[in-house]
Amino acid sequence: MSELWDGITQAFWLIFTLDADLVEITLRSLQVTLTALLIACLIALPLAAVLSVRRFPFRRITIAVLNALMGLPPVVVGLIVYIFLSRSGPFGVFGILFTPTAMIIAQVIIIVPLIASIAHQSLRDLWAEYHDLLISMNTTQGQRIRTLLWDSRRALLTAALAGFGRGIGEVGAIMVVGGNIDHATRVLTTAIALETGKGNFALALGLGFVLIALAIAVNLTIHWLSHTEREGRW
Amino acid sequence: MSDLFPLQVSDAQVRRRGKVLVGPVDLTLQAGGVTIVIGPNGSGKTSLLKMLHGILRLNRGVVKWACTTDEAQKRQAFVFQTPVMLRRTVLENLVYPLRLLKVPKTEAHQRAGDWAGRVGLGDALRRQATVLSGGERQKLAMARALIRDPDVLFLDEPCASLDGRAMREIETILQNAAASGTRIIMSTHDMGQARRLADEVLFILHGKVHEFGPAAGFFDTAETPQARAFLNGDIVE
Numbered sequence: 001m002s003e004l005w006d007g008i009t010q011a012f013w014l015i016f017t018l019d020a021d022l023v024e025i026t027l028r029s030l031q032v033t034l035t036a037l038l039i040a041c042l043i044a045l046p047l048a049a050v051l052s053v054r055r056f057p058f059r060r061i062t063i064a065v066l067n068a069l070m071g072l073p074p075v076v077v078g079l080i081v082y083i084f085l086s087r088s089g090p091f092g093v094f095g096i097l098f099t100p101t102a103m104i105i106a107q108v109i110i111i112v113p114l115i116a117s118i119a120h121q122s123l124r125d126l127w128a129e130y131h132d133l134l135i136s137m138n139t140t141q142g143q144r145i146r147t148l149l150w151d152s153r154r155a156l157l158t159a160a161l162a163g164f165g166r167g168i169g170e171v172g173a174i175m176v177v178g179g180n181i182d183h184a185t186r187v188l189t190t191a192i193a194l195e196t197g198k199g200n201f202a203l204a205l206g207l208g209f210v211l212i213a214l215a216i217a218v219n220l221t222i223h224w225l226s227h228t229e230r231e232g233r234w
Numbered sequence: 235m236s237d238l239f240p241l242q243v244s245d246a247q248v249r250r251r252g253k254v255l256v257g258p259v260d261l262t263l264q265a266g267g268v269t270i271v272i273g274p275n276g277s278g279k280t281s282l283l284k285m286l287h288g289i290l291r292l293n294r295g296v297v298k299w300a301c302t303t304d305e306a307q308k309r310q311a312f313v314f315q316t317p318v319m320l321r322r323t324v325l326e327n328l329v330y331p332l333r334l335l336k337v338p339k340t341e342a343h344q345r346a347g348d349w350a351g352r353v354g355l356g357d358a359l360r361r362q363a364t365v366l367s368g369g370e371r372q373k374l375a376m377a378r379a380l381i382r383d384p385d386v387l388f389l390d391e392p393c394a395s396l397d398g399r400a401m402r403e404i405e406t407i408l409q410n411a412a413a414s415g416t417r418i419i420m421s422t423h424d425m426g427q428a429r430r431l432a433d434e435v436l437f438i439l440h441g442k443v444h445e446f447g448p449a450a451g452f453f454d455t456a457e458t459p460q461a462r463a464f465l466n467g468d469i470v471e
Contacts, residue, residue, distance in 0.1 A: 129318060135289050136312040137331055147330075151321040 007205025011213075014206055022207070026214060029187040032100050032174070033167040036107035040167075041160055044112045048119035048159075049145040052127045063120065069113035074106075078176030081106045085177065098179040103187070106173035111163040118162055122155035123148050157226055161219055168215050188214070238299050238306050238385050239265035239417070241286070246295035248285050256281040256441040258295060263419070267433035268412050270449070271421040274470045278441035279421035280315070283388045286419065287312050311379035313389040317371040319363035324355055324374055327363045331382045349377040353407060369400030376407055380416070387411060389420035393427060405431060425465070429453060437461045439470065 014022045051063055083089050085097040085105075096102050126148055134144050149156065171189035178185035180194060188211045195204035240262050247257030256278040263269060271279045284290040286297060288307055299306035311331075320327050328346035329339075337345070350356050353373040358366065363374060372392055379387055389408070393401040408431065412418050422428050428435065432449035437456070445452060445461050456462045464470045 126321075130320070132284070132289050132312070132314060133318040133320075136287060136310075137334060138307045139334060143334060147320070 003201045003205060006202035007209060010202045010206030011209035014210065015213075022210065024183065025186050025188055025191050026210065028100065028185075029168060029189070029211075029214070030218075032103045032187060033107060033164060036104045036111060036167050037160060037164050039104070040108045040111045040115055040163055043108070044116035044159075044163075045119055045149060045156055046145065047112075048116045048123050049148050051116075051120050052123040052148065053141060053144050066113050066120070067117050070117050072110055072113065073172070074110055074170050075172035075176065077109050078106050078173030081109065081173065081177050097177060098181060098185060100178070100185060102177040103174040103185060106177045107167045107170060110170060110173060111167050114166055115159045115163040118159035119152075119156050122152050122159070126152050126155075154226070157222060161222060164218060165215060168211065168218075238301055238309060239263060240300060242296070242298045243286070244296045244298070246285060246297055247293050248281055248290045249293045254441055255290070256285055256438075259285075259441075259443055261436075261443055261446060263417075265417060266415075268408070268418040268420065268431050269434050269436055270428045270432035271419065271436045271438060272423075272425070272428055272464070273421075273438040274464060277438045279438055280390050281441065282436075282438055282443075283312070283390050283419065283421055287388045309385040311382055311384040311387050313372070313375050313379050313387070313392050315391040315394055317375035319366070319371055319374070321364055322362070323360055324350060324363050324366070325359040327374055327378055328381055331378060335382065345381060349381045350374075353377040354403065369396050369403070372396060372400065372404060373407070376404060380407070380411055384416060386417045386419065389418065391421050391423060393422065393424065401427070437464065439464075 013019075051059065051066075081102060082097065084091050085094070085102050086092055087097075096105075127144075130144075130148065130151075134147065139147070169189060171193055174185075174187060175190050175193065178187070178190065180186050180190040186194075188207055192204045192207045192211070195201075195207065243259050243261040243263075245257075246259045248255045259282065271282060273279050281290060285292065287310055288297070288303070289312070320330055322330070325343070325346050328349055329342045332342035332345060333339070347356070347359065350359050353376065355366075355370060355374060355377070358370065363371070366374060376389075376392065392408075393404055396404065405427065408418060408420070418431075420431070422431075429449070434447060435445070435449050435452040436443060437445040437452070437458070437460075439460050444458050445456060452461070453465065456465055460470050
């Protein structure tokens, strides 16, 4: 119990003094995860919309596979990305292993299925509601997809936030492909793992509280910016 | 007079999962006026309207407009029994079909405001469409359909579950639309409404057209025993 209290004290102190290392790894965590989130959204949301609107062979299997990939083990993703980016791998020539770019790639692979699956659920329901109307209005496939994405933006925001949550808290894959290198690829989660390994539970807990606070702050900011829950229906 | 007509329907049938929803139907509709589709529950009224409009794909037969199908599709609109509201404001719901037709934004907003006023939703422009009452939703759906200035307007029981005042408002909108040349093809359960609005009546049962002709003749001397039974308020199987 005293470690928990020490952790809270440490977290408060680290934030209050704007500890340079903390600021650095926090900014890197945000940079990696927000970049991965942006790229993942650009892939996952149109993919989810196409899966909702278009009928093509193996569509159901594609959706089932996408749902199954939500449970991708991050360490395995990290390992596969590692193999692809290592010197002997097909993309070794780019020399991006143990860089934030490699961490972003791993996170994108992990969160795309999650965002696409959640987005697909809400887009599919909205498509069922809009189907006859949009067909009757003689809309093109592109217009239908744009309409669905725009009108489900609140639900898609939830999907994106779920992706952010998974990304910011991820440790296995980015540890493997990032290497947890000080001042280069160390982020909050890998720092927590390192400090725990060293027995610095208070510092690890402190970083953990900072991570939780960060996740909550980003969620609140996005909700505030997107005007969620402002238009009451009752 | 619209060059979409005559609409010729030959041997048209729609099946889903082995069950015939409507057809085979042979029918010719001419331009002008109001056609009211009546029949008992589950007789195929909605399916017939959706088939004519092109939402339901044919399994056999032909629905042939006097112009190309693409052109015909652009000049029709459909109002559903349960109005589908885009999750946007009233204004945005009205602007949406105009933007699809590439009407400039300023003009689209102007026309949307004008139509909202005409259907009594002028004060609700900034409200979310999903929070409107049933009558308001139906009026919005109707305005959203008519704002495209369609040659043909299909309506699937637009007044079901509305109170008398809302029904009167909607009938007035329909009569104005018909007077300005929009061809109206509408289903209803309400025989009083059918008598008030119909120029011609189409009686459908088990997915097949049993009677089709001028309204006066139908209401006074329906030909088939099923139609007479329906008009008398008997259960028709």
